[in-house]
Amino acid sequence: MKTLLSAIIITSITMIGYSQKILISVDMEGLAGVVTEQQLGPSGFEYQRFRQFMTDEANAAIQGALEAGAREIVVADAHGNGQNLLIEQLPEDIEVIRSWPRRFGMVAGIDETFDGVMLIGYHSSTTNKEGVRAHTFSSARLTNVSVNEIPVSEGMWAAMVTGTFDVPVILITGDDIATRELSDFLGDVETVVVKQAYGFHAAKSLTPMAAVKKIKESSKRTVARISDFKPYKVETPVLLDVSFKHYRPSEALAYLSIVERIDSHSIRFRGKDMIEVADFFVFLMEYNSSTQP
Numbered sequence: 626m627k628t629l630l631s632a633i634i635i636t637s638i639t640m641i642g643y644s645q646k647i648l649i650s651v652d653m654e655g656l657a658g659v660v661t662e663q664q665l666g667p668s669g670f671e672y673q674r675f676r677q678f679m680t681d682e683a684n685a686a687i688q689g690a691l692e693a694g695a696r697e698i699v700v701a702d703a704h705g706n707g708q709n710l711l712i713e714q715l716p717e718d719i720e721v722i723r724s725w726p727r728r729f730g731m732v733a734g735i736d737e738t739f740d741g742v743m744l745i746g747y748h749s750s751t752t753n754k755e756g757v758r759a760h761t762f763s764s765a766r767l768t769n770v771s772v773n774e775i776p777v778s779e780g781m782w783a784a785m786v787t788g789t790f791d792v793p794v795i796l797i798t799g800d801d802i803a804t805r806e807l808s809d810f811l812g813d814v815e816t817v818v819v820k821q822a823y824g825f826h827a828a829k830s831l832t833p834m835a836a837v838k839k840i841k842e843s844s845k846r847t848v849a850r851i852s853d854f855k856p857y858k859v860e861t862p863v864l865l866d867v868s869f870k871h872y873r874p875s876e877a878l879a880y881l882s883i884v885e886r887i888d889s890h891s892i893r894f895r896g897k898d899m900i901e902v903a904d905f906f907v908f909l910m911e912y913n914s915s916t917q918p
């Protein structure tokens with residue numbers, strides 16, 4: 626009954642002219658100009674300036690979406706401490722998700738009311754031998770994350786989680802490797818290449834000004850054709866395999882009856898759907914009995 630009622634409401638909204646609701650997840654490694662940790666965290670000599678460039682790229686995506694008719698935008702700060710964006714520089718009618726831990730991580734806030742997800746400043750996966758700062762969720766702790774035996778990037782994971790809510794990833798910006806990795810996987814997704822990877826710590830980059838211009842144009846174009854994009858559907862039940870850099874996490878996790886240790890450094894978890902897998906993953910990355918407060 627509730628489903629029928631919401632179906633009627635959704636249909637009526639569509640008929641009177643529906644305006645889109647967009648989630649914009651912003652990472653940092655795939656921004657124009659980012660090549661080393663000097664740009665990526667509070668101890669880096671260029672970090673404060675790159676927070677500005679990150680905010681500018683986010684704002685470009687927001688402006689493009691608004692110009693194409695989007696009316697509701699939520700931005701998720703999805704890098705490092707989750708407190709990078711200069712929030713006073715974002716438009717007043719959007720909302721911002723900050724800090725961790727949080728359900729669904731980099732795409733926190735996602736639910737079935739959204740129409741599309743944009744990934745700004747994303748990078749390639751830890752199993753990709755190319756790409757600036759290539760890693761999956763943690764370069765210090767993980768050497769692979771696979772879903773249904775496919776090694777994933779953070780962008781692919783985002784598409785799998787948001788697809789469960791019937792929401793497609795519609796745009797990714799980053800280096801040429803990260804954007805290609807996701808478009809090879811998804812097929813139709815808009816991409817903005819802001820730099821060409823020359824190695825893990827080197828790239829030929831657009832200037833911040835040029836990147837912002839390209840992102841705004843692409844965001845506008847993407848939202849204008851939003852109905853073309855299809856949500857990614859993960860086959861259920863979902864197998865999650867995680868390989869750790871160190872030995873002990875897999876040993877400790879194997880004490881749980883829901884976890885199978887598949888080799889010295891790797892564990893497997895079987896979830897009934899991607900939501901259960903995503904929740905398990907937040908636990909896995911977060912839990913430490915000495916955590917305070």
Ligand SMILES: [Zn+2]
Pocket residue numbers: 652653654703704705
């Ligand atoms: Zn990051």
